Amino acid sequence: MSTPFHLHNKTVLVTGASSGIGKQVAISCSAMGAKVVITGRDEKRLAETFSVLQGEGHSQFVCDLMDETQRNNLFDTIPAIDGYVHSAGVVAPVPVKFIAEKHIRYIMGVNFESAVLSVARLLKNKKLNDAASLVFFSSISVSYPYAGGALYTASKGAIEAYSKNLAIEILPKKMRSNVVVPAMVKTPLYEETKNQSMYRSAEEYESKYPLGLGMPEDVANACIYLLSEASRWVTGINLTLDGGFSIVK
């Protein structure tokens, strides 16, 4: 039986592919038949991801997406793509009283600005093939805020709003834009944030997940759906992945 849930004949660019969710998205996309273009800042960890991709024809680019020259070089160099997954992201809790310009620049810069400017460059350079699918990451913390999370959740709320507007502008080429909204996924970012929630311990927090914490594979599978023909009728949505967190909380 043929399946629409594959990525054969597609080239997919994954940012943040040197770690966590982005790394797994790249690996899973390659397993589903895609040629994958991966990017991240850490050369060694990016090369580790590259070494475990399945199939052939992949490429890797070390790039700091906050550096305009490096970012533009990347989007001038890569081949045309059918899928874009923006997994580059940072989390840095700051109580509202102590928010300074540098925090806004850093968090909004990576989580929002770099995504927006990357897509602008992709469109200007005609690097998005017709019917391309774009995927961004928000966080369930937009709906379930936490102390210190004002900037992080604001950056994710911004990307949700941006994606819906983008979805309208790219409709004529049958391109699609969607947002995956995960709750806690076991990645290095989780290790940084697990003790910053309102709960007394990581164990108490984890007990709020009837289906357990998410794994990078769970998020990668959702991305494969959104990148594949199986989701050709889906655009402008936020797809929540939370292991039941929001129904029992």
Ligand SMILES: NC(=O)c1ccc[n+]([C@@H]2O[C@H](COP(=O)([O-])OP(=O)(O)OC[C@H]3O[C@@H](n4cnc5c(N)ncnc54)[C@H](OP(=O)(O)O)[C@@H]3O)[C@@H](O)[C@H]2O)c1
């Ligand atoms: N993990 C979770 O529980 C969770 C939940 C909800 C949403 N999310 C979202 O999912 C996305 C991925 O999270 P993750 O857990 O996989 O995080 P992660 O393991 O910390 O990985 C973050 C990635 O972003 C890249 N990055 C950071 N700053 C960059 C910059 N200036 N230029 C280029 N790349 C940059 C890092 O590259 P280097 O390491 O090479 O510097 C790394 O590859 C983020 O947007 C995050 O907000 C995660």
